[in-house]
Amino acid sequence: MMENLEVFVDTVRAGSFSAVARRRGVAVSSVARQIDALEGELKASLFTRSTRALQPTDAGNLLFCRAVKILSDLADARSEVISFEAAVEGVLRVSCLPTFGRRYVVPCLAQMFQTHPGLSVELDLTERLADPTTERLDLAIRFGHLPDSSLFSTKLADQSYVICAAPDYVARHGTLQSLNALAGHRLIDKRRSQSPLGWREVLGDDFQYGHCVFEADDFDAQRQAAVAGAGIVRLPDWVVGHDVGVGALVVLHPDGLPAADVTGIHLVRALPRPSARLKAFVDALADFIGRPASWQRAMRRKTSRKAESASLESPG
Structure with a gap:
C-alpha cells in the first residue's frame, strides 16, 4: 500500500497520470492501476477524472494530507535507521537557492561521489522556502534570519x-x-x-x-x-x-x-539525528566553502592589496 500511497501523493502534486509516469519511467496505465487499487482498498473515489483535468475529491484531499505525513514519518524512520550504519549510500534530497546551488553545492559533489560511490543527490534549485518535513527533504539550505520552528539547523557560514x-x-x-x-x-x-x-x-x-x-x-x-x-x-x-x-x-x-547586518547560511533538517549520508554532504560542502568562507577570503585579499598599494603610493 505504501507504494500506492507514494504514487497517489505524486499524482496529486503533478496533476496528471502522465507526468507521474514520465518521472517514474513507467507506463501511464501502471500509474492508473495503482490508483485504482488504492481506491478499491479504501472503497472511495480519490479523483474526479476528465479529459481536461484530474482533481482530487474531498476524500482524496483528506487522504493526501494524511499520506504526506505518513510518508514523511516513514522516510524519517528510515533515515534514522540508516544513520546508525557506517556506509554512506542512498539518495540525499537537498533544496537551496539556484545561485548557491550552482556556485557551491554542485562543484563539491564530484569529490564526494568519488569517496562515496553509493551516494546520489537530488538537488532542488528553487527560490521558494522549501519545507524539509512536508517535502521529504534531507536538507534545506536557508539564508538570513531563521524563524522559530521545530526544525533543526546548523550554521554553515556568515552572510552580509x-x-x-x-x-x-x-x-x-x-x-x-x-x-x-x-x-x-x-x-x-x-x-x-x-x-x-x-x-x-x-x-x-x-x-x-x-x-x-x-x-x-x-x-x-x-x-x-x-x-x-x-x-x-x-x-x-x-x-x-x-x-x-x-x-x-x-x-x-x-x-x-x-x-x-551579518546573518547566516543555515543547513536546516527535520530530524534531530542527521543520517550518515547527510553528514558526508555537510562535511564536503563545509570543506569546499572553507572557514572563513571562500568569498570572505577573496574580499579580504582584495582589501589587503588595496591597503598595500595605498601605502606604497603615499609620500615618505
Whole structure:
C-alpha cells in the first residue's frame, strides 16, 4: 500500500497520470492501476477524472494530507535507521537557492561521489522556502534570519549584503557618494513581486531611487548584469565576493549606509539525528566553502592589496 500511497501523493502534486509516469519511467496505465487499487482498498473515489483535468475529491484531499505525513514519518524512520550504519549510500534530497546551488553545492559533489560511490543527490534549485518535513527533504539550505520552528539547523557560514558595481560603471557614472545619490544612478534590483529583498524594501520608501535598468529573480543574473557594467547592485557577499576579489566588481561605501547586518547560511533538517549520508554532504560542502568562507577570503585579499598599494603610493 505504501507504494500506492507514494504514487497517489505524486499524482496529486503533478496533476496528471502522465507526468507521474514520465518521472517514474513507467507506463501511464501502471500509474492508473495503482490508483485504482488504492481506491478499491479504501472503497472511495480519490479523483474526479476528465479529459481536461484530474482533481482530487474531498476524500482524496483528506487522504493526501494524511499520506504526506505518513510518508514523511516513514522516510524519517528510515533515515534514522540508516544513520546508525557506517556506509554512506542512498539518495540525499537537498533544496537551496539556484545561485548557491550552482556556485557551491554542485562543484563539491564530484569529490564526494568519488569517496562515496553509493551516494546520489537530488538537488532542488528553487527560490521558494522549501519545507524539509512536508517535502521529504534531507536538507534545506536557508539564508538570513531563521524563524522559530521545530526544525533543526546548523550554521554553515556568515552572510552580509554589499553594494557594488563594475569599475567601468564607476568610471562612467562616478562612485555612489551617499544613499541620497541613488536618484542619479542606474540600479539593478530583485523583482519586487518575488522577494522582499529589493532596494526599496531594504532602504525604505523615503529614498529617491534612480532608474532601475534591470530586475531579475535570480541572484546570478543580477551579478552578471553588474559585472557587465549595467548598474549598481546590492547582493549577498557569497554572490559577489569572488568578483570583488578579482576586481570585476568594487564595493561601494556610500555615506548613510547602515552597518552591515551579518546573518547566516543555515543547513536546516527535520530530524534531530542527521543520517550518515547527510553528514558526508555537510562535511564536503563545509570543506569546499572553507572557514572563513571562500568569498570572505577573496574580499579580504582584495582589501589587503588595496591597503598595500595605498601605502606604497603615499609620500615618505
